[in-house]
Amino acid sequence: MKFSVVAPWVETPLKQFVDDARVEIAVLMHPTGQVLGQYGFARSVDVMTACALASAIHSTSSELGRQLEGQPFSALHYSGRDRQIFLGTIPAHGSTLVLLAVFDAESSLGLVQLFLEEFKARVAASTPPPVSEQAPAMAENFERDLNRNLAQLFGRA
């Protein structure tokens, strides 16, 4: 399985996280659903679907957190029969990124949480400051940027 990244700084932290936490799938994205890097998917349409769903889940759970506790929930975990998903927020130079991780019995929630903390530290250390100033594209640019990122990930740029 191959790593594919849009921003070069994503590769090292994401690869380390996948190796350490033994997850099957890992996708780092903006909260809007724009992908920055991924491991585990072979088709761009799958990444697009996962990002759209993860973005929607993140928005929903964040709002639930605001309603219940006055601040967004920082992580969400769902355990299925064979696989589990974990959605965590990653602070990056004043903005927030979202990490989607899918894992099976080879890993555990404890391991994912443990190595998420190291991932956060690596992202904080490797995110170049100019990136934080580039807000995720919205409205008229969103679809164009989304398609460009997916094309970069799968070598069609």
Place this chain on the structure above:
Amino acid sequence: MSTAFAPLTESLIRHRGVLGAMVVGLDDGLIVHSTLQIGVNGNAFAALTASLYRKARRSSNAAGFGATGFLELAAEQGRVCTAGGKELVLVVVCESRVNVGLLRVELLRAAEQLP
């Protein structure tokens, strides 16, 4: 916060050289109850040791040896001892000087009370 598992961890932490005792979920690697000395990274020990125990159990089953009873990891400056049930494991973090024989007896006795 005291739980039903507090007597188990408190009986283990009394041993000389024991730095921490935890009841940990075997599948998720999360701490259910812990008694730790300051400075022990309980979450890391719990997640990693539960993972190790799961793999040891699978290895033991694959070899046809049956259930894993007691797992001890000896390092240069300390030891991690684990014994468990089907759902929970007891993890003890200790210094090298600990009386392993005595600890093993206590740990196995305590582990019998785990689900």
